[in-house]
Amino acid sequence: MQGNASLNSAMREAGFKQGESAEAVNEYLRLHGYDGTVSDRTVRNWLTGKTHWPHPRQREALEAVFGCTAEALGFSPPTAGPPDSEPESPVRRRNFLTATTGTAAAVVVTPIVDSRPTSVGTSDVIRLRSGLDALMALDAARGGHEGLERAALAGADEALEKVGLAASQRIRQRLFSVAANYIATAAWAAIDGHQLDRAQTRLDRALYLAGMAKDPVAQMRVWNSYAMLARQRDQHTEAVDAGYAAQATVIARRDPFYGSLAHARTAVAHANVGDRQAAIRSLGYAHEALEKAPPDEPRPSWVSFYGVAELTAIKAIVWGRIGDAARSEAASHQALSAIPRHFRRNRALATTRLALAQVHQREVEQATTAAASVFELMSGNPIPGRLRSLLGDFYRDLITLVPDARVAQEWGDRYRSEWSRA
Incomplete structure (x- = not known):
């Protein structure tokens, strides 16, 4: 039986495992007044191809969660027989998806007439995360500036406002992670704008939130930025320490891609201290680690700049x-x-x-x-x-x-x- 590669790819891009995909679909269903009955086994049947055309409400939820049609997710309708789908509400789907205007991510939730307080779930986390992608695209083109910094802080505020309404502790941690990444983005905008005191304050806050989230990727991101900030302040010994801290994060030890970036940043710090051998050695570690990194592994947009080209640019700095x-x-x-x-x-x-x-x-x-x-x-x-x-x-x-x-x-x-x- 042929598996559903399209759905598997969409899940990987969103950072979802089977249970998390089930949770996201159930969240959508409950949000619209239906029972959330999707289980790990349901998702497994979708992935293996055992279920080739899910129930209409499940299809609608899948389309809303992943932002594309069921066909694009690898499903195919029966070739014969009456249609089993009910018309999709375009308003409902649009309201579930992310609305991004300018540099800030606007989260729009369909209003429900219900006396219970609205809980925050996986779908809200997805919408907030997509706003980070828009900000990083703006940074890649224009560089850090105050407008980007303000938009990132607004995204962090929105994520933190939702923590008290989180449907579970897992959602709370994800919201802390999103907030940490938004504030790290604001810190990066300040670093690129050479606003060093503001950047320090932002990084301190981002590191605290990354700890609350238990998010090693966010922690690694912050230490990487600490190293760059220390370089701008001519605090080169502190930059070396920040590079070592980045190397010590769980994700840098587990994923050679992040390990490579941490070693590359440390190489620059060693070069600024004047330790030629340590700098060259760290460049070697960075190169070896990057060669071991899976090329197609889904990673957050903030690190999309890094690869062979950027490592070569860092080598130019070190030399x-x-x-x-x-x-x-x-x-x-x-x-x-x-x-x-x-x-x-x-x-x-x-x-x-x-x-x-x-x-x-x-x-x-x-x-x-x-x-x-x-x-x-x-x-x-x-x-x-x-x-x-x-x-x-x-x-x-x-x-x-x-x-x-x-x-x-x-x-x-x-x-x-x-x-x-x-």
């Missing part, structure tokens, strides 16, 4: 910090050939590091051309504070290393206004 400009330049070129186009801010950062590597080799024309292209990459949006700071490092090194080069002064005169764009 540059330990004084090997030629290797840094080579790694930067390699990273830029692989970083996806929609990661505009990441491409702009890698391009600036390329310019830094070139100016350290006195390749002035190439360096200024590369640095100038950063403004084209970020055209139409303010320059995030972290990127502005890196461009400042480039200009400082440019006028220090080649003070008599006419092109150095021309670059500063031409791009000073764009560089300070906020």
Whole structure:
């Protein structure tokens, strides 16, 4: 009997096991006045293909939970006989799905005439999580900014407001996890915007909520950001400690993908301390771990930036910090050939590091051309504070290393206004 690969894929993407899928479907059914009778066995029958066309109400619930038609979930109607489905209410389904406008996720719940208080279940968690995906897509294109930070904090507030109405302790923990990730997103926006005190406050709160959620992925995310924040504050020993803390999380020990990111972040910290051997060793660990990571494993959107291309960009940072400009330049070129186009801010950062590597080799024309292209990459949006700071490092090194080069002064005169764009 052929299994239902489409449903299995949808469940993996949502992070659901059989019991959690059953819970989500039952939540929808109860929300609309029906008994929630879907069990683990029911879901298993769907996955194995034993049930190829679920009951009409179950199909409606499945479509609402996963946001696509029953056919797209791998089910097929009987080829003969009268239709057994009742017309689907488009209003009901729309109200169950996520509504995302601008940068904030709006959760809309169908009103029910009932004297009992509305409980919060899996469907609410799904809607809140989808808002995180919208924010991370905005970050990839534009970078961190105050609007993104405010939207993330609003998402966290909404998740925390629902904790008291959670249908179970499991739902409470999931809501804490969602809130932790929203606040970690706000912290990241502050880091990218170079608002370091705000970022510290946000990370402290996110780590507390991740602990309440017992969510090792969120904990790893926060420690990764702590390492980046410490780097911006020139607290390089603290950045090494944060890298080690990220490595010690359960998810980094269990999943080589996260382990690779933790080792890569530690490598940057070692390079900033000046420990060349430790930095190179950590890069080696990061590379080995990434090779072991399953490529198609579903992971949250905040970590979608990481992979071979980003690890190569991190290698460029490490080589540059330990004084090997030629290797840094080579790694930067390699990273830029692989970083996806929609990661505009990441491409702009890698391009600036390329310019830094070139100016350290006195390749002035190439360096200024590369640095100038950063403004084209970020055209139409303010320059995030972290990127502005890196461009400042480039200009400082440019006028220090080649003070008599006419092109150095021309670059500063031409791009000073764009560089300070906020």
